[in-house]
Amino acid sequence: MPRYALQIEYDGTPFAGWQRQADQPSVQAALEAALARLDPGPHGVAAAGRTDSGVHALAQVAHCELARDWEPFRLMEALNHHLKPAPVAVMRAARAAEDFHARFSAIERRYLFRLVSRRAPVTHDRGRVWQVRNALAPEPMREAARHLVGRHDFTTFRATLCQAKSPVKTLDALEIEALAYPGGQEFRFRLRARSFLHNQVRSVVGTLERVGAGAWTPEDVRAALMARDRAACGPVCPPQGLYLAGVGYPEDPFG
Incomplete structure (x- = not known):
């Protein structure tokens, strides 16, 4: 067939x-x-x-x-x-x-997470972004993100019901882009890896948001990763800002 x-x-x-x-x-x-x-x-x-x-x-x-x-x-x-x-x-x-x-x-998966920081409720992007009302600082989030890139035991950022055989994954890239947004600012988190653990992206972004808000330091994120303990994770953000943005193969099946 x-x-x-x-x-x-x-x-x-x-x-x-x-x-x-x-x-x-x-x-x-x-x-x-x-x-x-x-x-x-x-x-x-x-x-x-x-x-x-x-x-x-x-x-x-x-x-x-x-x-x-x-x-x-x-x-x-x-x-x-x-x-x-x-x-x-x-x-x-x-x-x-x-x-x-x-x-x-597949040899690569790419995810995009859209986070909007503004006081007024979002209208056109409702259901397509995660909105927070507090301002966020991009540089501390980028510094914290660097601790997560590479091959690590991501138990802290793994859902308790995750069925993956191992919590060890290689995160190839985690980039954070800050963009102007009407009445506020948009942050786009781009993550790339061969595969991800269940809730890994949402756990990472929710934790990095706490860094941007000033509630966590970049070093706190490193400590949470090294703890290898789900209880050390920051808040898990909601799903509506998450997009499967692309999949890579040894040869492009679409030519």
């Missing part, structure tokens, strides 16, 4: 995450329902990242198999037609090698 790679964008607000659930809407279920309209029968779709409830994607990658040999552009158009009105869009489709796997073939 022909295998296809799909690059997908979605607003995670109405979903209980990527993964199919028995009694709640999911991105996976929406996509599989659209595929069933094109190719009758059950469909299994695998994705590079199982985003949590409320988490968005700019460039999730998934793969599926279909009985019919579809021209990729027509497959993309047909899926987008049947995905309506769900806030999910297939941005690219391509024929993939038989051994391509959206999750296991």
Whole structure:
């Protein structure tokens, strides 16, 4: 059966995450329902990242198999037609090698977290950013972030229910960009690694926010990392500012 790679964008607000659930809407279920309209029968779709409830994607990658040999552009158009009105869009489709796997073939995942600091409630970005009312200093957050880059035991920044075999991960990059925002300031956290622990990004960003607010020092973040204790973590920020921004492979499946 022909295998296809799909690059997908979605607003995670109405979903209980990527993964199919028995009694709640999911991105996976929406996509599989659209595929069933094109190719009758059950469909299994695998994705590079199982985003949590409320988490968005700019460039999730998934793969599926279909009985019919579809021209990729027509497959993309047909899926987008049947995905309506769900806030999910297939941005690219391509024929993939038989051994391509959206999750296991990936060598890099990139996440973006958007944090807005302003007093007035956000309106246009509601549900798409984490808003705090206090001002934040970017340089202390950047200094603290440098302690987290590299290969570490991230037990402190790992959800207690995380199913990963090891808490040791290599964080390849953690960059913080400060931007002007109407009535305040926006901070964009960009993280890159081969893989992440459950809630690792939200735990890191929530902790760094405390540094920007002056409640923690950069050295406190280093001490929390070295503690290897979940209780040493700062607050875990909410999901709405988190985006799966990209997935890397040894060869680009979309050419």
